[in-house]
Amino acid sequence: MNTFSIPLTFTKMQGLGNDFMVLDATQAPIKLKPEQIKQLADRHFGVGFDQLLLVEAATQATVDFNYRIFNADGSEVEQCGNGARCFALYVRDKGLTKKNPIRVATRTGIIELNITSTGLVKVNMGIPKTQPVDIPFIADKEANFYALETGSESIKLAVVNMGNPHAVLSVANVENAPVQRLGAYLESHPRFPAKVNVGFMEVVARDTIKLRVYERGTGETLACGTGACAAVVAGQRAGWLDSKVTVQLKGGELQIEWAGDKMPVWMEGPAITLYEGVWTFTQ
Numbered sequence: 690m691n692t693f694s695i696p697l698t699f700t701k702m703q704g705l706g707n708d709f710m711v712l713d714a715t716q717a718p719i720k721l722k723p724e725q726i727k728q729l730a731d732r733h734f735g736v737g738f739d740q741l742l743l744v745e746a747a748t749q750a751t752v753d754f755n756y757r758i759f760n761a762d763g764s765e766v767e768q769c770g771n772g773a774r775c776f777a778l779y780v781r782d783k784g785l786t787k788k789n790p791i792r793v794a795t796r797t798g799i800i801e802l803n804i805t806s807t808g809l810v811k812v813n814m815g816i817p818k819t820q821p822v823d824i825p826f827i828a829d830k831e832a833n834f835y836a837l838e839t840g841s842e843s844i845k846l847a848v849v850n851m852g853n854p855h856a857v858l859s860v861a862n863v864e865n866a867p868v869q870r871l872g873a874y875l876e877s878h879p880r881f882p883a884k885v886n887v888g889f890m891e892v893v894a895r896d897t898i899k900l901r902v903y904e905r906g907t908g909e910t911l912a913c914g915t916g917a918c919a920a921v922v923a924g925q926r927a928g929w930l931d932s933k934v935t936v937q938l939k940g941g942e943l944q945i946e947w948a949g950d951k952m953p954v955w956m957e958g959p960a961i962t963l964y965e966g967v968w969t970f971t972q
Contacts, residue, residue, distance in 0.1 A: 697970070700779060701736065701963040704771035706911030706940025708963075710738045711779050715746045715754070723763025725970065730761035736968060739910050742772050744780060749794060753786055756793040756800075760906030767797040768852030770914015774810035774960035777802035782962065797852045811957040814915065817922045817947075818850040825854065827880040833926050839874055846875075847923035851954065854885045855919035859927075863891040863899040872903025886913065890920045895931045898924060900938055911940030918954045921945040 697719075700711045710729060712719055721729075721741070729735045738761065745755035756776055758769045776793065780786050781804060790813075791802040801813040821828040826848045828835055834845040847857040856875055860866040866889040875887045884905040891899040902916035903909050917936040924930035925947060936943045943958040 702775040707771040726763040849919035851915040857923040912938040
């Protein structure tokens, strides 16, 4: 039996072209099956989105909301930075809270969302993790870069967990990077037991990088907030980048700031509401 017997009201939002369907589950739980999420995510026969965001009532006293994220293939994931900015704008515009900052709980921890006076959203993304066991990534010990065989070539990559797992590769020219081929291959590589998001980073200057990201369960997106954070962390650890970096993605720019080990990563960028809609599932 279908979970919904009434129309499903949603908001379509985007952050640098990374687009989302946002649902308010603060008053009543919303439970969608993976096949229903896939139907909604279809850009020809559904609403179309990179991720589905659920806004839920808080289940602990130290936060204001719970934040859940589902990829276009129906799988639930731990974190989404661009989605977090849209989340902040959504709960404010819907009158669900007047607080600023807003604290939300994800599957892997608590993040803090700040709506700035300019309308941008600044997010405390938490302290990055680089130990292989925390990614998770199969390796003997921690290193800045790891060699990995792809079958036809040997590549070097960094690994960072920003609430979700990321691999970061340095490339000479991001436009010519083998994003589709290597992204799809590395996403399900056996050394990443939980799969992985794959970032291709071109260092332009110490304060600027270009980035493309192949997201697990979705494919390449126009922007990835956690991917931008992971790339900056990897670049700083390698000695290539300063503490404040502009990340240029296909969908626009993010400002990422990281003061170093044991410090949180801060991400700042836009969030935009596109339209409201109603979807009714058909049997």
